Each structure stands twice: as C-alpha cells, then as structure tokens.
Amino acid sequence: MYNNKLIGSMYVTPFIIGFLLFTAFPFIASFVLSLTDARLQDQLGAANFTGLANYGEMAGDATFQKSLGVTFFYVFVTVPLKLAFALLIAVILNFKLRGIGFFRTAFYLPSILGGSVAIAVVWRFVFAGDGLINQAFGVLGFGGINWLGEPDTAMFSIVLLRLWQFGSAMVVFLAGLKAIPEDLYEAADIDGASRFKQFWMITLPLLTPVLFFNFIMQIVQAFQEFNGPYIITAGGPLKSSYLLPLMIYEEAFKYFNLGYSSALSWVLFVIIAIFTAVAFWSQKHWVFYAQERDDNKGGH
C-alpha cells in the first residue's frame, strides 16, 4: 500500500499547494517587489522597476545600518547566553531528586508565555521608571535607572526578555542529557575521569546534535524577534533596539515603502540563510551523531 505513489502524493498535496501559494510565490514576489518602488496605497501596476536601487539605498541609510548593527548585537548576545544558560540549568536539573519536575515546569513556563503581548507589557512595567526593578533598587539603597530611556539599558531589557525564555532550549538539552547512557559515566568513573573531564569528554560531545538543533532554532528565532522590542521600547530610544523585523514592518505598514521593505526582508533572509548554511556545512566537523539516521524507514 505504501508504495502507491499516487495515494502518497495525494496526502502531501495540501503541503505542495500551500507551499506554492503561501511560501514559494510570496518568496519570489517579495524579491520582485524589492526591485521596484511599490507603495502600499497604490495599485501594484503603478510601481516602477528600479533595479537594485533599493539595495543601493541601504548603503546610505543610517537607520538601516543602525538597525543591522543592533540586530547583530542582539543575536550575538542572546543566542550564546541563552544556550549556555539553558545548558547550565539542564545539567543542574539532570539529577534524580524530588521536585525536579516542578522546577522543569517552572523554567519552561516563560518560553511558552514570553512571546505574548501581555508579558511584553509586564516587562515594560518591570523596567519602567517607577517599575519593579527600580523599586527593588530603592529598597536596596541604589538610585533608579532610566532603563527604557537609555540606549544601552533599553537593549538590555529586551535581551533579558529573550534570555528569560531559555526554557524550551533547556527542555531539549535535558532530553539530550537523559539520552546519554549512564554506563558511559560509570566507565569514565572507573577510568578515573573527574566530573569536569566527564562533562567535556562525554556529555558535551554526545550533546552536540541537540546543541546544533537548539543553535539553529535560536538563531532563526532571534533574527525574527518583533513583539518584545515593538511593545517594550518601540525600537527606541535613538533606534537602539530597532531590530530589522521592526524596520521591515514600519517601512511597509507605516511608511508604505513596499519595495524598500521587501529589499530589507531579503537582506534579513540572506543573513539567516548564510548563518544556517554555515551551521549545516560546519556540522560534520563538530556534531557527533552516534548512529546513522534511518531515513528510508517505511519507504519501500
């Protein structure tokens, strides 16, 4: 039955239609748009072909350059920190003790809720001038800080919101840790390897597939962050938290520059594509797969 190509194709037809209509077509269309001066309020027919002018414009666009720099900063800070923190907590949690399940739940919760507007709103209050953190500082005898009013600290607040959501990466790490056979550690114990050595020689290498998965997912997500900065800082002050997705949105739906916005989105796409391509290319050098994957299962 499963070698019936016709029936099989019927099952994946929704995906093929959806892919062509809602992914492939918009994907190409957005590149075509990026070569025009299309405006949101005009008919598309009124747009002119402008070649690579939109891409050329970026070279002289200080806002774009600021946004690009801020985006890279945001990704380069949040991804490694989040992964390191998630791994650290996972290692601490990977322990047969009462109540571990409770902590796992508690740490996982923020990554489920963290993307919501409600949490962003709370975050705004926590970092507000008379918000929770400054009140706590007052209790401890420190002066308040204008968190959301200063470029550096505004960025800090949205970085912290992302780090707060380390739970999903942690759960994946934890599952990876649990999949490492106990007898490897017992063998290492007998060989006299210290706990620290065991972590570097056993845990980390066997965790690389999971690390790779987490890395890719975190990179892709971090480059697309929108809700947090849009609601907490609105990209400010002085565009200090104006991540590229915010700029893409505002160019299109606030300034109506569909062409330029499309060009920006393609820049974002190319950046993510390069990162993932390098990651996939490099994985044969550092990702350790214990066994070959069985991709042919059910395929005869």
Place this chain on the structure above:
Amino acid sequence: MTNSVKLTDVKKSFNGHEVIKGVSLEVKKGELVVFVGPSGCGKSTLLRLIAGLDTPTSGEIHISNKDVTYAHPSKRGVAMVFQSYALYPHMTVADNIAFALKIQGLPRAEVDAKVAEVAEILQLTPLLKRRPKALSGGQRQRVAIGRAIVRQPDVFLFDEPLSNLDASLRGQMRVEIARLHAKLGATSVYVTHDQVEAMTLADKIVVLNAGHIEQVGSPMELYRRPANLFVARFIGSPNMNILSVKVAGAAATTVTLETPQGLLEIPRTGVVATNGDTVSLGLRPENLHVAADGEASHLKGHVVLIERLGGETFAYVALKDFGNDPVIIKLSGEADLHNHQEVGLRVDLDRAHLFDAQGLALGQPLGAAPDVGAGHV
C-alpha cells in the same frame, strides 16, 4: 483441486535488486507449510507477497484457485500473525479481534458472537476488556492469533510469530499453535528462522536461500535426504559434518571414497562420478560413534573439546590428517571421554550423505523411496 496457495514463477525486486528469484510452489488445503532459511533469504518477503503487503515484480499468486496477484490484502482470504503481534494499542482485546469484522461492516451482534467464540477457543474471554499493554507476551500472541482466526480465512500466514517470546514460552506457544492447527485444520504458511519450529510444526518445509527454493519436503525427508549441501547444513543441530574426500570408485550399490586415512566404502545407489572427483561426505553428529577399545573404527583422531549438556554430550574430534575443522559427535550424557584422548570413530555408513562439487546430492541411500518431494521446483 486441492491447492490452497499456488505461486507461479514469482519474482520480486526492490530498487533493481532481486530478492525473490522465481519461486513456484503449491500449498495443499489444510497443510502447514513452513518457510525456513537464513536471514535475508527472502522468506518474509515471500510471505508478504502472499499476504498482498507487497506485489510481485512478475509471476502469479493464486489462493483458493483465484488469481490474487494484485488483489488487496483483505480480499485474498488470508489473515496474518505478525512478529511483533502488531496489536492496536488503543483498543481493547475485544476491539482488536473485532476490528476486521467491523471494517467489513458486519452487524454488531454477529461481530460480538464471533469475538466471543474466538475468545473461548483461545482462552481469552477473561481478558477481553483489557488493552494490549496489560497483557503478557503469550497473551498478546494469542490475541494476534485470535484476530486472524475470527476472519475465518482460507489461509493463515505467520511471520516469525514466536521470535519475540522467551525460550520457555516459545516452546509452549509452539505446542499451542500445533494443537490449534490440528483443531482448525486451516491451511497455514509459517515463516521462521528456527529449524526446531520448522521441524516440529511443519507438514512440509520449504528451505529458502538467497531468493530461491533449495528444497521442499516433509521434515524427515529433508533430514534424511537433503538435496544439497545447503539444506544438509541448515537442517539438523549441531550441523552436519562435511568432509572433503575423493571418489575412488563407484559401483551399482556402493561408492568407494579415498580419505586421508584410507578408503571408505559407502552403500549408495545411483552415484554417477568419475574417479578422482572431489566430493563432500556429510556425516550427522549422531551417526558418528566412539569405537570401544579394540573395536574396528573408520576414522581416527583426538578429542579437542567436550561440551556436556547433561542429557547429551558433544565431542569435537580433530581427525588425523584431515586438516579441516574438527567433527562434532553426539554422545550420551554420561559418555566417558576426556580432552586430548585419542579415539577411533565408527560411522553409520548407510546414513552417510554425499554431495558433488556443485553441492548437489550424489545418488541415494540404499532402499530409499524414489525422490518424492526433493529437488528443485
């Protein structure tokens, strides 16, 4: 006609690789036929072709005189018991057994009656409300069989049904399957890699190797008159001892063989061979005996290893000047023997087997009935 299953030159390829290389076979009504062979010989594929889970690349399959080569599995009058039982974990035992009938759209009362009847046969009645997770291995096996029986198929197919059970349970279930077959008298095709299962259950054994049939016959036929070296080695435990010797002369009822220890004369008819031909002499472990002191012996050697299993003893004897692996001898449990002991061996010459350079049986033992099931089909 009494054919229940008939395969005609069935071939099957996967990705250009031929795994079934032209198999023709008939299974008579009520027969229990066992497909046996090493892993990768194609026995499971052949069963799946009969079941309809795969379709042959060429050839024809008839079941109850209907061409079912391309028919849907459920339209062939076959039911299958899988190796992993393949029970539906989200259904109760009753629902598992009833599933096929419900799919057919049988009225509920009829379904319930049939399920109850089958459960009674298999002693599953108290378990009907349970889910597979709450059953033991043997119970799951019985549910899997019940699921097959309830459909009253023309042919039962078993795909290594006992290989997931532990040794003692396997023996028990084997007896149960044999009893069930005797009771229902249903045509069955049974795949196994275990020759004990094959020998004990089968009316007819089909030995498969590398996608073709090596020999078809009753268990004792295969044991007594293997058509070739492959079958000779495959059937019987421990394996048949194979010695390389030369033909020194062939008469009407005897063959004279030249061994490194001198000449051996073996009673055998119909041997066509040229003097000097290298042939294989096959001796089963139970047809070799340690000669008593002073008694004449056919072969000499010394003991290299003794395995005592309690009820019986296996002795490994390195034959003088033969140079190959030691031969295995089956002795009684109490056999008085020790390592390095020099021994003389008596051979039951009338039970010896002989194979030519191609591995095909040479001639026949004296007094054998004409070839019944043996040979290629």
Place this chain on the structure above:
Amino acid sequence: MASTTSHAPDAGWRKHLPVLNALLRYGILIIIGFLMLYPLFWMIGGSFKNNHEIFSSIGFIPKEPTLDGVINGWKTSTEYTFATYLINTFKIVIPKVIVTVISSVIVAYGFARFAIPGRKYLFALLMATVLLPKSVLLIPQYLMFREFGWLDTYLPLYIPQAFAVEGFFVFMIIQFMRSLPLEMEEAAVMDGCNSFQVLTLIVAPVILPAIIAVALFQFMWSMNDFLQPLIYLSSVEKYPVALALKMSIDVTEATSWNEILAMSTIAIAPSLILFFAAQKYFVDGITSGAVKG
C-alpha cells in the same frame, strides 16, 4: 549527574558530598526559579492591588486586595469589554488549531509512510519553511490577501494553516509516525483498511500525544501572535486580546497599572491553565524533533 555515590571511605567529609551537591542544586534552582517567576507573581498580584500600592511596594501579595483593576480592566477603555476580545481571539485560534492539526497529520502521514516521487526534495522544502523568516513573505501575502478581499477578516490568520505551512508541526508528527511499528499498519491493511482508514482509525489515535502537542503549541503561538492581527485587522470590534492589550497600554498606561496588569493576567490565563494541565505534552512534543531526529 552520573553517579552520586562516593567511593572513598577514608575521607570523612566525602560522605556528605551527595547531600551538599543536592543542597547546592536546590539552592541554585530555587533562587533562579524565584527570580524568573517573580514578574509573573507580580503581575498577578498587581491585578488585585490599587495603583498606589503597585508603585510603593515590591511584594506581590496585595495588602489591601481590590477588584477595581480587574473590573475596570475587563471594561477596558474601549467601547467593548474584554469578553469581546477574548471571544475574537478564540474565533481565530480555534479554527487555526483545528486546520493545523488536520493538515499537518495528513501531510505528515504522506511524508512518513509513502514512496512519493521526489520525497527527498519535498522534505527539504518542508524543513526550509521552518528556517525561512516570515517577514520575507509578509508583504506579498498581505497584497495577495488584499486581492482576495480578506483584509479585516480572520481568514488570512488561519486559511494558510489549512495547507500545512508550519513545517515544524509536520516534522514533529513525522518523527512520531516513524517511531511506530510498520507492522501495526500492515495488520490494519490485512484487516481491510484503506490508507485513510489506517490513518484515522489506527495511526492518529496512537500518536494522539503528538497531535495534542501540536494543538497546544499552535494554541499558545496563536494566542501570542501579534504581528499578523496587527497587519490584517483594522476594526476594533474584531481585535483579539493581543491587539486590545497593545491599544489599552497606549491609552491608559500612565495611570492605571492595575487595570493593565489585570488585563495581562486575563490574557495569559488560558495559556497558563492549559500549560499546567498539559505540560507533559509540550515537553514530549518539543523534544521529539530534536532528540529523535
């Protein structure tokens, strides 16, 4: 970690290592957990405080509990109550979850089990959709739905999901399906099922945990979704909670924090309840893709 027993009887203090180890772990976990969850406690507590108390005390338990914040928050500063926005949210989220589950299961079944021409390439495309930034598709999709006349309706928010566009979910279900023994499905075929019956009567019930996980994730993500409604919805009466909340802070933020905190609490309450009721499925779901694959 690996083993907690100490092997050296000579060093007395080593006997206590496991206990110290456990205490250290508990200590770290409690401190981090407290700091992490404090904003949530503070949010919930703040819903029942008066505004003065929010600004004057960092504790999260209200000293003079009041329902003012909840009541006023529920009324909102708009012409509709919060109930309207909650109902709107469910009008988007529920159809979205349903079509996502159905389409993902069907497509995953095709990928996981059938010999489809070009399956390798189709699968690569599926995985590529996971990595593709949504902002590249945003503008053409908007223009397309504008052509369809779907602006200011909920259709753009869930119709694409009826075509298994979320590669992550499809992949997750594929992983679950591949872990099922093929023989079970073959038994169903022998029992007379066609492939669609195999899927609906056997495969789907058996992978129900994965299906629940997909439903839960899509529910959470859709509850959180902000950008899509922001672009497609223009009438306030159609706003989901996410937009209503954003609108409210723009209007009332300066003064009535308790109202905003109450609204936020109500906004995440469905997700929160669902999370605690079904957290097992989240963990199983998210790890199936990463660890098995």
